[in-house]
Amino acid sequence: xxxxxxxxxxxxxxxxxxxxxIRKRIGELGAMISKEYKDKCPIIIGVLNGAFxxxxxxxxxxxxxxxxxxxxxxxxxxKKVSSGNIxxxxxxxxxxxxxxxxxxxxxxxSGRSIQxxxxxxxxxxxxxxxxxxxxxxxxxAIVNFxxxxxxxxxxxxxxxxxxxxFAQKMRNLPSIYVIE
Numbered sequence: 001x002x003x004x005x006x007x008x009x010x011x012x013x014x015x016x017x018x019x020x021x022i023r024k025r026i027g028e029l030g031a032m033i034s035k036e037y038k039d040k041c042p043i044i045i046g047v048l049n050g051a052f053x054x055x056x057x058x059x060x061x062x063x064x065x066x067x068x069x070x071x072x073x074x075x076x077x078x079k080k081v082s083s084g085n086i087x088x089x090x091x092x093x094x095x096x097x098x099x100x101x102x103x104x105x106x107x108x109x110s111g112r113s114i115q116x117x118x119x120x121x122x123x124x125x126x127x128x129x130x131x132x133x134x135x136x137x138x139x140x141a142i143v144n145f146x147x148x149x150x151x152x153x154x155x156x157x158x159x160x161x162x163x164x165x166f167a168q169k170m171r172n173l174p175s176i177y178v179i180e
Contacts, residue, residue: 005173009160012180017152019174022134022162025151026054029132030061032149033102041065042100045092047113048072050106053163053171054134054151058104066102069094073113084142086116096126103129106163109137109156111145118145135159135176 046055072090132149161173
């Protein structure tokens with residue numbers, strides 16, 4: 001635990017993924033994406049707000065040309081459980097028709113947001129759409145979905161840090177923690 005951030009966490013918490021492990025895995029993901037998209041220029045679309053830290057670190061590990069855009073959807077509000085209703089808060093600015101799209105998520109649990117984004121992007125005729133998520137919760141799926149690049153699989157617990165929040169707080173923690 002980085003003592004610098006200890007005042008931000010509630011008393012009952014535990015670190016499940018360290019800052020060092022996150023950085024190592026992001027390097028591996030960046031290498032995989034660079035290899036698969038060699039000689040292509042994908043559009044990398046981050047899902048705000050949670051994926052912005054992961055995406056920033058990921059694109060610095062990708063060794064090919066790429067473009068960047070953002071989309072903002074929500075289903076949690078200030079709760080620990082998704083409402084199940086996906087709301088589009090900010091659409092992309094780029095044209096994805098005929099382009100390779102890589103959607104960057106912070107965490108996938110029910111799969112509803114992935115399904116929503118997949119349906120949305122496929123309606124714009126991209127060359128391909130793939131998903132990368134820092135975290136995927138085991139056993140939380142409500143709908144079928146596929147993640148092409150997974151950082152870590154975690155148990156179905158509420159986590160914060162490294163972009164993940166509770167009521168918009170704790171995103172700036174360098175590791176990932178379970179709040180108990």
